[in-house]
Amino acid sequence: MEDGAGLTSFRRYTWWAVPGTVLCVLVVAYGSWALDADVPLWARAPIVPALAVEAVAATVLLGGALDRAPASGPFAGWVLTACLASAALAVPPLARHDYGLWAVAPAVTVAILAACLPGTGKRWLIGGAVVLATLPGGAVSLAAGDGELAYAALFPACLTVFTVWTVLGPLWAWRIAGRLDRARRLEAELAVKDERLRFASDLHDIQGHHLQVIALKAELASRLTETDPARAAAEMQEVRQLCSDALRDTRAVVRGIRRTTLDDEIANATRVLAAAGIDARMNLELTALGAELGDAGRQLLGLVVREATTNVLRHSDAGHAEVDYRLTGGRARLRIGNDRSHTDPGAGDGTGLRGLAERLRGAGGELTWERADGDRFVVTATLPVRGAEK
Numbered sequence: 376m377e378d379g380a381g382l383t384s385f386r387r388y389t390w391w392a393v394p395g396t397v398l399c400v401l402v403v404a405y406g407s408w409a410l411d412a413d414v415p416l417w418a419r420a421p422i423v424p425a426l427a428v429e430a431v432a433a434t435v436l437l438g439g440a441l442d443r444a445p446a447s448g449p450f451a452g453w454v455l456t457a458c459l460a461s462a463a464l465a466v467p468p469l470a471r472h473d474y475g476l477w478a479v480a481p482a483v484t485v486a487i488l489a490a491c492l493p494g495t496g497k498r499w500l501i502g503g504a505v506v507l508a509t510l511p512g513g514a515v516s517l518a519a520g521d522g523e524l525a526y527a528a529l530f531p532a533c534l535t536v537f538t539v540w541t542v543l544g545p546l547w548a549w550r551i552a553g554r555l556d557r558a559r560r561l562e563a564e565l566a567v568k569d570e571r572l573r574f575a576s577d578l579h580d581i582q583g584h585h586l587q588v589i590a591l592k593a594e595l596a597s598r599l600t601e602t603d604p605a606r607a608a609a610e611m612q613e614v615r616q617l618c619s620d621a622l623r624d625t626r627a628v629v630r631g632i633r634r635t636t637l638d639d640e641i642a643n644a645t646r647v648l649a650a651a652g653i654d655a656r657m658n659l660e661l662t663a664l665g666a667e668l669g670d671a672g673r674q675l676l677g678l679v680v681r682e683a684t685t686n687v688l689r690h691s692d693a694g695h696a697e698v699d700y701r702l703t704g705g706r707a708r709l710r711i712g713n714d715r716s717h718t719d720p721g722a723g724d725g726t727g728l729r730g731l732a733e734r735l736r737g738a739g740g741e742l743t744w745e746r747a748d749g750d751r752f753v754v755t756a757t758l759p760v761r762g763a764e765k
Contacts, residue, residue: 382556386441389549393542394437397483398430404479405464418467425463429480432457433487440490440546450491457484465511472519474512478531481508485535486542501539508532576730578625583727584685585621588647589614591688595650637673637709640680641698651688653696653713660701668707672758675735676709679742679756682727683711691716691752702760706740709756716752728754 408414409422432453439450464480485504489497512527596610641657648655668676680698687693693713700709732742740758747753 382552385549385552389441389545392545393441394434397433397437397487397542401426401430401433401464401480401483404476408468408473408476414467414471418471421463421467425460428456429460429464429483432460433483436487436491437542440487441549454488454491457487469511469515472515472521472523474516474523474527474530475534477512478508478534479538482531482535482538483542486539489539490543490546501535504539505532505535508535572730576734579727579730582621582625583689584681585617585624587685587688588650589617589621591651592617637668637677637680637700640677640684641700644680644684644698647684648687648696653687653693656695656697658697658699658701668758668760672707672738672740675731675738675740676707676756676758679709679731679735679754680711682731683754686727686752686754687711687713687716691750703757705760706757707760710753712751712753715750716746731756 405422405426409419409426411419435453436457461480461484465477469477481504485500489500492500508531509528512531513524516522516524516527592610592614596607596614599607599610641659645655645657687696691713692715694715696711696713698709698711700707702708728742728744735742735756735758738758740756742754742756744752744754
């Protein structure tokens with residue numbers, strides 16, 4: 376795992392809290408046993424080498440668990456080494472009826488192995504270890520008849536539960552922090568991608584509309600060159616102005632300051648459709664034009680008008696078109712229709728109507744399009760109006 380911002384210190388703390396604590400417990404518990412002069416030499420002799428081996432194996436395995444990566448070296452070999460070392464540390468105290476000490480190393484080993492296993496295997500390991508921890512001490516106590524059966528059986532089981540909780544708790548917190556950090560990075564990446572999609576959508580809306588109108592007027596000017604040179608020159612002058620507008624709007628999008636407004640786009644649609652010889656009818660409710668949609672809402676509806684107008688020019692041989700805008704049930708409803716549409720503008724995978732539909736859904740609205748009455752094509756957009764009665 377790569378450390379994210381703010382995780383380096385937490386990782387350092389987790390390292391000292393888990394492997395560091397485990398090593399301290401092992402050294403203190405078994406070091407005092409090894410230095411106790413009252414303990415026979417045969418019982419103390421294997422403690423020091425077994426403690427050293429257990430410390431190394433525990434460090435390697437916990438390091439792998441902390442990084443969510445396999446331990447360096449063969450994993451099974453380190454597990455077997457830790458198990459053998461913990462057995463060597465457990466047998467001498469158990470033989471001396473030290474029911475509080477013998478289970479320390481096995482409990483640590485169980486906790487380390489649990490940290491390296493997935494959920495189901497972890498639960499089976501912990502449950503089995505807690506049950507089995509009652510048997511060695513209980514059997515020795517029964518055989519010796521020392522009257523400490525309850526302590527000999529229950530203390531190792533409780534010690535195992537406590538050790539597992541102590542080891543797995545900080546590791547779980549570290550992994551949660553790692554997932555949160557990865558989620559934060561993913562959120563940042565998605566924000567960048569969303570901004571790129573927004574920019575692509577805005578650029579598509581601007582350039583597609585301008586280029587379609589430029590192509591229309593250039594075609595008209597070419598047809599008028601011989602019959603009406605003066606009007607052809609006027610059309611080319613408009614083409615020149617449209618080119619300047621397209622360049623200005625593109626620069627504004629790059630700077631992130633351009634805003635499309637509903638009123639401007641409705642007025643622009645009227646001019647463009649009339650220039651294409653299309654009978655455009657505007658049914659605009661005055662109360663709807665003054666509705667509190669906010670800048671973002673008015674911009675979205677303006678983009679719908681622009682996209683629908685461009686599609687009328689690009690995908691139809693329309694003779695009539697209409698724009699209807701009114702308030703309906705506490706929502707602003709914009710409907711743009713045309714006759715003689717020969718293709719479905721919403722069938723592609725571009726950034727046109729489908730992209731706008733996603734943006735309206737994000738704002739609590741809806742964008743639909745349908746073919747009705749033969750060749751008639753209708754685009755309908757709705758947005759909630761602030762302060763409207765439900």
